[in-house]
Amino acid sequence: MLELSMHILDxxxxxxxxxSTRVEIRIWENLPEDLLVIEVKDNGRGIPGEMLPRVMDxxxxxxxxxxxxxxxxxxxxxxxxxxxxLEVHSEEGRGTKVVARFRLDHFDRAPLGxxxxxxxxxxxxxxxxxxxxxxQVDGQTYGLETGEMRKILGPIGLDDPSVLRFVQQDIQTGLxxxxxxxxxxxxxxxx
Amino acid sequence: MKxxxxxxxxxxELKTRxxxxxAEVQTGYSSDLLSDVLANSIEGDLxxxxxxxxxxxxxxxxRDLSGILLANGAEPDPDTLEKAAEKMVPIFRTTLPTxxxxxxxxxxxxxxxx
Amino acid sequence: MNVEELKKIRExxxxxxxxxxxEKAIKIVVGMGTCGIxxxxxxxxxxxxxxxxxxxxxxxTVIQSGCAGFCEQEPLVDVLRPGEKKVTYGKVxxxxxxxxxxxxxxxxxxxxxxxxxxxx
Numbered sequence: 017m018l019e020l021s022m023h024i025l026d027x028x029x030x031x032x033x034x035x036s037t038r039v040e041i042r043i044w045e046n047l048p049e050d051l052l053v054i055e056v057k058d059n060g061r062g063i064p065g066e067m068l069p070r071v072m073d074x075x076x077x078x079x080x081x082x083x084x085x086x087x088x089x090x091x092x093x094x095x096x097x098x099x100x101x102l103e104v105h106s107e108e109g110r111g112t113k114v115v116a117r118f119r120l121d122h123f124d125r126a127p128l129g130x131x132x133x134x135x136x137x138x139x140x141x142x143x144x145x146x147x148x149x150x151x152q153v154d155g156q157t158y159g160l161e162t163g164e165m166r167k168i169l170g171p172i173g174l175d176d177p178s179v180l181r182f183v184q185q186d187i188q189t190g191l192x193x194x195x196x197x198x199x200x201x202x203x204x205x206x207x
Numbered sequence: 208m209k210x211x212x213x214x215x216x217x218x219x220e221l222k223t224r225x226x227x228x229x230a231e232v233q234t235g236y237s238s239d240l241l242s243d244v245l246a247n248s249i250e251g252d253l254x255x256x257x258x259x260x261x262x263x264x265x266x267x268x269x270r271d272l273s274g275i276l277l278a279n280g281a282e283p284d285p286d287t288l289e290k291a292a293e294k295m296v297p298i299f300r301t302t303l304p305t306x307x308x309x310x311x312x313x314x315x316x317x318x319x320x321x
Numbered sequence: 322m323n324v325e326e327l328k329k330i331r332e333x334x335x336x337x338x339x340x341x342x343x344e345k346a347i348k349i350v351v352g353m354g355t356c357g358i359x360x361x362x363x364x365x366x367x368x369x370x371x372x373x374x375x376x377x378x379x380x381x382t383v384i385q386s387g388c389a390g391f392c393e394q395e396p397l398v399d400v401l402r403p404g405e406k407k408v409t410y411g412k413v414x415x416x417x418x419x420x421x422x423x424x425x426x427x428x429x430x431x432x433x434x435x436x437x438x439x440x441x
Contacts, residue, residue: 017359018258026358033387086355097240123241127260130363137353137366141385160322168327171335175382177374178330180367186323205265206290 019129020054020118023094026087027056027114028138034060034112038146039138043128045120045153047200052100052118052125063106071104091116098122121201128197132184135160139183143174149187151196158190208232208315210253210274210297217311219276219299222283226297230273235317237309241266248272249321253312255305257281267296274298278305347381347426352397354388360395361414368415369398372422381426394437400425411437 017023024041031039036058044053063071074089091114092102100118118125135149139162150159160183162174169179191197211228214221221228236248237255241262244254250271256263259281267275274297277283283291283298291298301308351357351366366383373381389397394411398418401407408431410421417435424432431439 022358022363025353025363026355029353029358029385029387032385090355123245123262123266127262133363133367137363137385140370141351141353141366141383164322164324165327168324169331172331172338176334177370178334180370182327182330186326189323199262202262202265205269206261206294 017090017094018126020094020126021129021131021134023087023091023116023126024054024056024131025134025137027091028058028134030087031056031058031060031112032142032145034058034062036060036111036145038148040148041135041150042148043131043151043196045151045196047120047154050120050201052120054116054118055113057111057113059111062108062110062112063104064108068104068106072102088114094118094126098125121199123202125199127199130184131191132187135187136180136183140175140177140180151191151194153194153196156194158187158194158196160186160190208317213253213312213315213317214299216315217301217308219301222277222288222298222300223291223296226292226295228274228297230297232273232317234320235309235312236272236319237305245269247321253317255309255312257305259283259287261287261290263287264290264294264296267291268294272296276301276308278303278308345380345382346403347378348399348401349381349383349426350386350399350401351383352387352389352395353385354395356388356392357395357397360392362396364415365396365398365413365418368418369422372419373426376422376427378422378426391437397437402426402429406440408436408440409438410435 028039038059040057042055072088072092074086095102095116095118098119099122103115106112139147147162150157165174210230210232213232232253234249234251235253235255236244238244239256239258244266248254248270252272253274253276254267254272255276255278257279259277261284263275264287277300280302349369351362353362369383391397396413398410398413399407420432421435424430
């Protein structure tokens, strides 16, 4: 995938297919440590113990009720391409947590891309599910949470088109405010 | 051949404004892995890629490339075009897939020789 | 999150809601598996939702599905209108998606040139 936000959309689809009612997406950028961490945590049915070690194998099929696909192996490759790694933790009946680490300032680190579009599609396409999106850049945080949104929206469903537009806009503005998703050292070349 | 003549012959869309296209292009490099281009491109290479984000301009500047050709109809990000204009890096766009456009470039004498 | 902005949206939409019909009769399914996302499903879904809003088509649900096994045809979009057989559109782009909303969802006419498969 050309953007990390596409990978995140893909992994979140796995969470939804596993029957999750809550999906938490967190991104941390640590500039001094040159580290970018993405975490997708869900409360779905989890991955059975015997399958867990093979879950990042691109040849493990998803043609049963198990929604394990290419998404994880593509993300693993994307992380390892920039000296990072992918971990999958899971407990049957409780949920799954996918953690991808990347070197922030690596030339092959895919740009974050449009998180507004990803969260917009997730939230408006699955209005009964709870989503949390939290993005931290060296201590500055942006956050969005559907529980809070529902309280404010009252009778208006999260699948209303104006909600989609709000999510896209709010995330775009919010991330810009905290200086998210830059390549600080690489950008020095272009000064 | 000069960049501008290649662009005309092969029907590329010019994406940057007010950037000189007089460079003589004799070699090219094709890769979507920026670290690969950083390591293996040479000065004057025309770079064929599908990557569209700002970092491609950084690479072009660092390696003194003659220009960037975006294949498969890839559209450059707005900030990519802005920086490219500032740093005088020509960016073109073609709807042809990489393999096809590289083949046509080869026929016009632009090789991958290092 | 900009709470003030969201409150404004609630007020605005509540006013509009009185004019909309209740039943969500039409269903649109967008393939959102790995191959779908890689092929461009995200902007297709965004275009569909945006065009539905533009056309004030209030009786439509848009949902996502996983991989259907026809990866070369992604992005795939299914349209299910009451009384109609399911129509599957293939290789959908944001521009085609908008045409599908205007012609099929709103206009009731299937743009055959975009169709990949149709239930018999």
